Amino acid sequence: MMAVTIKDVAKQANVAPSTVSRVLSDSPRISEKTKKKVRKVMEEMGYYINHNARVLVQKSTQTIGIVMKNSTSASLHDPFFPEVLRGISALCHQQSFNISITTGESEEAIFNDVVKMVQGKRVDGLIVSYSKKDDKVVPFLVKSGIPFVVVGKPIGKANEIMSVDNDNVQAAKEATEYLIRLGHTKIGFISEQPKYEVSAARLQGYTDAMRMNNLDIDADFIKHLDKSEPMKRVVDELLDGSKLPTGFVVTDDIAALNLLLCLREKNIKVPEEVSIISFNNTIIAKLATPPLTSIDTQIYQLGYESAKCLIEEIKNPLMFKKSVIIPTFIEERGSCQSLLDK
Known part of the structure; x- marks a missing residue:
């Protein structure tokens, strides 16, 4: 089955191909009535945006990178990370952003993944899912100038780095x-x-x-x-x-x-x-x-807020670097007992 093109949509909607392109970029020059008609035709014909072509035009990948704490297999065995990812995914879905995750099995390999993402312009920004001493990733991201958010309290010049953390x-x-x-x-x-x-x-x-x-x-x-x-x-x-x-x-x-x-x-x-x-x-x-x-520690919220902060910065690179603190509370269960009654 051949992929549906802009020309196919234009023909079906009885408009010029340039009009379809403008609808795709939500141009104010096109009336809401025309936008509605063209979008309906797109849906009926199963037209999907070619993201690679869009990246070339908009210089945006609509993708954020996620830097894992350690190897993907180890990270996903720890229930903390799938829950952080759930929060990140929820916000990315709302904002039509994709996710790219480092897959390196060692610190060195993870760092190389990050370098490829940034230098290959594969992502618009990154979420670093940890904060630790002697980390190479954060200093590299600071130097590169790409938007990024740390889940945790950044080490060093914390006021220059966007972060989401608990106290x-x-x-x-x-x-x-x-x-x-x-x-x-x-x-x-x-x-x-x-x-x-x-x-x-x-x-x-x-x-x-x-x-x-x-x-x-x-x-x-x-x-x-x-x-x-x-x-x-x-x-x-x-x-x-x-x-x-x-x-x-x-x-x-x-x-x-x-x-x-x-x-x-x-x-x-x-x-x-x-x-x-x-x-x-x-x-x-x-x-x-x-x-x-x-x-x-409201892990889902840590992920959700980190994605929210990052996408805000991607859309407005001049915004100030904020730190968001997610509150914590004690969930009491059966593993603690008073010594006062003894």
């Missing part, structure tokens, strides 16, 4: 104070590597809450997970030192579920012996046994 210091402070109100004084903190800004901010919130409540911060209770320090080893180390906290603030639901499973292997009951509060309030928190009390 992670405050959220972690509230999570820690939630356990303190339940009578916990020995509280542990578990996060992924602190090179990510979100981990550092949540650690700050935890230490602020402990200090403000005159509680000792035990360095042995602060653990950062990586390949050499998996959750099983963290739990073993705490048990070997006979110093298991009665409560844990864990920076994401996956790590909290992992902690739950490691404690179960050791026959340590949650919440009877140990309480856990985590972050992100993903499907994992709801389905865990017991279900996890978790800080809802």
